[in-house]
Amino acid sequence: MVTLTRRQAITGALGLTAANLGAFSALNAAGSSDYHLRSRLTSFAFGDRPTEGLVSLADNAPPPVLRLRQGKKAVIDFTNGLDDYSTMHWHGIRLPHAMDGVPYLTQVPIARGETFRYAFTPPDAGSFWYHPHCMTLSQMALGLTGLLIVDEAEDPGFDADIPLNLKDFRLGNEGELLEHFTPRGAARAGTFGNVKTTNWRQDPVYEVPAGGLIRLRFAVTDTTRVHKLIFPDVPGRILAWDGHPVDDPLPWPTREAPLWLGPGQRVDVAFVAPDEDGRELTFESLIGRNSPFNVARFRTMGTNLGRRAGDIPDLPRNPIPALETATQPTSEIVFGWSPEGDGTNNGLCGTNAYIFWSINRRPWPGDAVENTGPVATLELGKRHLLRLRNESPNLHPIHLHGLVFRPLRSNLRKIPANYTDTILLLKDEIVEIEVLADNPGDWAFHCHVIEHQKTGLSGFIRVA
Ligand code: C2O
Ligand code: CU
Ligand code: CU
Numbered sequence: 001m002v003t004l005t006r007r008q009a010i011t012g013a014l015g016l017t018a019a020n021l022g023a024f025s026a027l028n029a030a031g032s033s034d035y036h037l038r039s040r041l042t043s044f045a046f047g048d049r050p051t052e053g054l055v056s057l058a059d060n061a062p063p064p065v066l067r068l069r070q071g072k073k074a075v076i077d078f079t080n081g082l083d084d085y086s087t088m089h090w091h092g093i094r095l096p097h098a099m100d101g102v103p104y105l106t107q108v109p110i111a112r113g114e115t116f117r118y119a120f121t122p123p124d125a126g127s128f129w130y131h132p133h134c135m136t137l138s139q140m141a142l143g144l145t146g147l148l149i150v151d152e153a154e155d156p157g158f159d160a161d162i163p164l165n166l167k168d169f170r171l172g173n174e175g176e177l178l179e180h181f182t183p184r185g186a187a188r189a190g191t192f193g194n195v196k197t198t199n200w201r202q203d204p205v206y207e208v209p210a211g212g213l214i215r216l217r218f219a220v221t222d223t224t225r226v227h228k229l230i231f232p233d234v235p236g237r238i239l240a241w242d243g244h245p246v247d248d249p250l251p252w253p254t255r256e257a258p259l260w261l262g263p264g265q266r267v268d269v270a271f272v273a274p275d276e277d278g279r280e281l282t283f284e285s286l287i288g289r290n291s292p293f294n295v296a297r298f299r300t301m302g303t304n305l306g307r308r309a310g311d312i313p314d315l316p317r318n319p320i321p322a323l324e325t326a327t328q329p330t331s332e333i334v335f336g337w338s339p340e341g342d343g344t345n346n347g348l349c350g351t352n353a354y355i356f357w358s359i360n361r362r363p364w365p366g367d368a369v370e371n372t373g374p375v376a377t378l379e380l381g382k383r384h385l386l387r388l389r390n391e392s393p394n395l396h397p398i399h400l401h402g403l404v405f406r407p408l409r410s411n412l413r414k415i416p417a418n419y420t421d422t423i424l425l426l427k428d429e430i431v432e433i434e435v436l437a438d439n440p441g442d443w444a445f446h447c448h449v450i451e452h453q454k455t456g457l458s459g460f461i462r463v464a
Contacts, residue, residue: 044061046202063146180193209302216268265422380438395427
């Protein structure tokens with residue numbers, strides 16, 4: 001349990017207010033949970049040899065896929081079974097601020113043996129995910145990422161629904177873990193893994209019903225890799241982008257025009273499996289221009305279900321609020337290198353000694369919020385224009401908690417105007433977005449290349 005002493009010490013030092021601490025009373029709340037998760041060290045064999053020192057919520061297995069239902073209250077208890085501090089964050093879910101799992105901004109870090117009760121009602125159906133937001137780099141790099149599916153209030157009627165958690169690991173020849181942070185990587189595109197997995201398996205094969213309507217949910221939960229997905233030539237359609245059914249259709253990706261999916265992003269896809277039994281389809285991702293690798297294969301089995309492309313349903317729209325446009329001028333937010341290698345604040349969540357990146361030329365100074373103001377303050381209940389400018393040559397998947405936004409225009413490309421929580425900014429790209437500020441709080445806003453996030457490319461947006 002949280003002791004008063006530690007709680008006072010931490011909150012006193014970091015300026016969390018009594019209101020932020022509301023969630024603590026939930027610790028003692030009676031009643032059972034939908035899920036009780038416990039983080040732990042474990043081992044897993046990606047190849048012939050087991051890798052020790054991984055982090056999961058299960059023994060010798062990846063973290064489970066969690067399933068909630070749209071509009072139904074969910075209660076998830078999370079027990080920290082590791083020596084390091086932790087929190088759990090529900091990426092893309094619009095929820096009350098106190099349930100968002102961001103240390104110092106929304107809650108006190110969870111110590112070993114402590115349990116935090118997260119309770120929220122997901123308003124949106126779709127593909128989301130979860131990961132720690134304290135010791136984020138080490139715990140995610142070592143395995144702690146999982147899909148969080150919010151099922152539509154009414155079953156859309158697919159014959160198979162397959163979550164695909166795309167994540168790399170960095171392993172040596174003996175299967176041992178290699179360093180997941182390198183200063184060289186952190187200052188550039190990030191430190192890449194060398195074992196590319198889908199649901200912790202390399203080139204997995206899934207059986208699907210012949211002639212069936214298949215839904216796939218791709219989620220890039222890797223700390224670094226931007227996937228360039230290529231789909232096989234089958235009848236199909238992109239259903240949803242970052243959790244939300246698409247308004248602006250996305251083309252079926254090909255080798256010539258792959259679909260870029262950055263860390264933190266998800267895409268839901270439907271396709272009709274071939275009629276005959278024993279056919280195989282391969283979904284790939286490209287490295288550079290020329291080397292594709294298999295993300296997953298699907299093999300048909302059984303007698304033909306006889307579904308057709310016309311049977312692919314439209315997903316019901318999520319309840320995105322209609323808000324009037326704020327009169328506030330458009331703020332520009334600049335993502336770039338850090339002017340100085342400034343010092344860092346100490347916290348319990350893995351403050352990094354290096355600072356390479358900044359937002360508006362201010363690097364986030366480590367874990368704590370102390371003396372750090374918001375990147376922007378948005379009036380509650382309005383829709384706001386923001387201009388995001390990447391002044392670096394690297395890609396940055398920029399993620400905003402608690403709210404949805406959509407891109408309106410880019411200086412480099414035609415950008416589909418679909419609601420999202422994470423946008424991949426290209427080299428020197430400027431994108432205008434509109435943010436729906438319907439949820440009050442200080443919402444974390446950072447790059448989802450975790451080495452960038454942890455070396456300065458982080459901040460928060462205040463909605464009040
Ligand atoms: Cu997916 Cu702030 O995180
Ligand atoms: Cu998030
Ligand atoms: Cu970045």
